[in-house]
Amino acid sequence: MTFPRPLLLCLQGLLLGRFAQACPLPCQCYDGTKVFCSGAEIRGIPEGLPGNATQLFFVETSLAAVESGAFSNCGSLTRLVFLNNPSLALQAGAFGGQPSLAELEVSGSNLSALSSEAFGSLLELRHLVLTFSALRGLEPELFNRTPSLEALHLQGNKIETLPPKVFSLLRGLRVLDLSHNPMAQVPGRLFDPLALLQVLKLSDVGLTCLPLGIFQPLRSLEELSLDRNALAELPRGAFSGLSRLRRLELQHNALTSLHPCTFSCLPNLDTLNLEGNRLSALPAGLLRGTPKLGQLFAASNRLETIPEGIFSNLSQVQTIVLSHNQLSHLPAGVFRDLSSLTTLQLDHNNFTALAGDTFHNLLSLEVLDLAGNRLQALPEGIFDSNDYLLGVALKDNPWVCDCRLASLAGWIRNWSAPLNSQTFCASPDRLKGWALPALPQEQLVCVAAPGPADSSLSPGEAEPARAPCTYSDPEGTVQLACDTAACHRLTVNLPPQGDSTGQGLAYDSNWVLNSSCGTVRVRVTIRAEPGGAAREEEAVSHPPTPRSE
Structure with a gap:
């Protein structure tokens, strides 16, 4: 159907007027249900918000307060977000009368306290985000009116203590993030009601110790983050009962040793991160109880050796990272049964030599990092069994460019020259500074031991210098x-x-x-x-x- 031009202009004017009236300035409305309000000129909740709005965003405004019943005309609201509104304050009943509200986020404000009265009765609230603000504490009954919460994010505040029963009614909670708060310690039975919790994040909260049995009630836990704390030891049985745990992050603590049974009760563990601690050794039986381990990170410790057989039951492991330690020796067959291993990082250690069969059983190996060691040569054929090897990092080793390196040089030229273009000769002097991939094969010569004296010398003739x-x-x-x-x-x-x-x-x-x-x-x-x-x-x-x- 074709409209006459005057009628078309009239219809456009009516439509524009209708939309303009339904979306107050300086907000913008999308699809008739999403409202986005931004700008320093916004100091209060704009009047005339669409009654059928389901999502409402306030970003970088000068909002000073959200008063009781501020959104009473938005009965269909399911998501309400406040991002970077530094002056924001929430009065009692600020979110009352929102029976459909499922997601509420307040991030980047200077909110230092929050009354339990602010939430009203948000019986359908599933996700609550109160992050990177200035909250110093939580009222014991703060979450009593949000019994349906499944995810609670409190990271990046200034919370020092938590009431022991603050989570007592959140029995359906699946995700809890308390990271980046200066708590130093948590009450011993804080997590007892959270039998359905799947993700718990306690990163960078200043923990120096773990109360005995604190995680035992968390039978459904799949991910536990304890990284960037000050834990010097882990109590025996610290993770007992966590049979469903798949990811455990302990990196950047102060651990100096681990008991052999620390991880013995984690049959489904897939990722274990021990990076950045002070471990000088790993017990031989440390990983016997983790048969499904796929990722092991132990870089930046003080490891001097790896126990024989420590990886013997890790048939599913794909990544092992042992970089930046003090390793100088590998036990024979230490990687023997790792048929699924694709990434092995041994860089920045003290290796001076490797056995010729070190990597022979790693049939799936794709990435190998040997950079930053003290290797002068590698045995001939050391990579012959690694058909899927995409490249080996070899730089920053004191390579002696003679006949012992001829096989390696040929392998580099054929398979990984771009990756190892910065692999330089350290000796002999005549080749010092040359890139190994660019060095002609005929230059890789050795000096042999002196042979027998030349029997063709005439009587009385001086014997010349022997030629090696x-x-x-x-x-x-x-x-x-x-x-x-x-x-x-x-x-x-x-x-x-x-x-x-x-x-x-x-x-x-x-x-x-x-x-x-x-x-x-x-x-x-x-x-x-x-x-x-x-x-x-x-x-x-x-x-x-x-x-x-």
């Missing part, structure tokens, strides 16, 4: 003797060859010579000098001098 390495071609035509400083003796058995120029003897040829020390290239040129004398020239390819770029 003798290079030759397969036919034995050319031999080149070298020591650690330079090459000194070249022997060439020339085949008959005439001079096509008629000026005398001439010879010019190239060889690739091999020895147990490595490979070198040699070029020999012989030509006649004026007067009939022949001059021999030899050109031996030496490793290049390191460059600075």
Whole structure:
């Protein structure tokens, strides 16, 4: 249907007028049910809010107070959010008369106290967020009128103490976040009513100890965060009863030791984070009770060794992080049964050598970090069984670029050159500073032990310095003797060859010579000098001098 232009303009005016009247300035309305109010000019609840609004947001306003019955005309409200309203104050009954309200959030205010009367009777409230404000405490009966709460977020306040029975009526609570509050301790039976709780976060609350059995009533708990506290020890049985726990965060505490049975009652644990503590050792049986562990983080501790068999029952583990410790040795077969392991981080430890079969059973390994150790070489074929290995981080090790590194250099060039472009030679001096992936294979030579004395010396002739390495071609035509400083003796058995120029003897040829020390290239040129004398020239390819770029 096509409307005449005057009629169309009239309809547009009516519609715009209707919407403008239903959405008070400076708020904006969306879909007729969502209202967004923002701006410092807003100092009170605007009049004329749409009666059918279901979601209402106040963001960065100058609201000073929310008075009793402020939203009485919004009977359909299900979500009410206050973000970064620093002057906000909530009076008694501020949220009264909201039978459908399911989500309430007040974040980023200077609210220091909250009366239980502010909520009225919010019987349908499921999610309550009171975060990053200035709350210093909670009234014992604050949540008595919100019995249906499933998620309660109180992180980022200034709460120092909690009434022992403040959660007594929240028997349906699934998520509780108390992080980033200066509590230092929690009442011993604070969580007793929360049998259905699944997530408990106590990060950065200053805990120095855990009351015995505090978590035992939480039979449904799946995630527990105790990170960034000051826990120096964990009581025996600290996690008993938490058979459904899947994630345990203990990073950045002050733990110096762990009892072998600390995690013995966690059969469903998937993620364990011990990073950033002061652990110098891990008990051999620490992980026997966690057969489903998939992620283990123990970086930035003081570990000097790993017990034999500590990972023996972790057939499902995918990630092990042991970075930034003091490890210098790995027990034989320590990773033997980890067929699912994809990520292994051993960087920034004190390893000087690794056994050739260290990683042979890690058939799923994709990422291996060995950077920042004291490795000078790796055994030949150390990665031969790791078909899915995407790359190995090798930088910041004192690599000795000789024949012992030839196999590794070849592997890097074929598989992981971009990742290891910053893997530099530390020695010998002639190669110091060279990037291993860019170094020609023939430069990776070794100095062998001195051989027997040359029996061809004439009586009375002084024995020359022994050559640690003798290079030759397969036919034995050319031999080149070298020591650690330079090459000194070249022997060439020339085949008959005439001079096509008629000026005398001439010879010019190239060889690739091999020895147990490595490979070198040699070029020999012989030509006649004026007067009939022949001059021999030899050109031996030496490793290049390191460059600075």
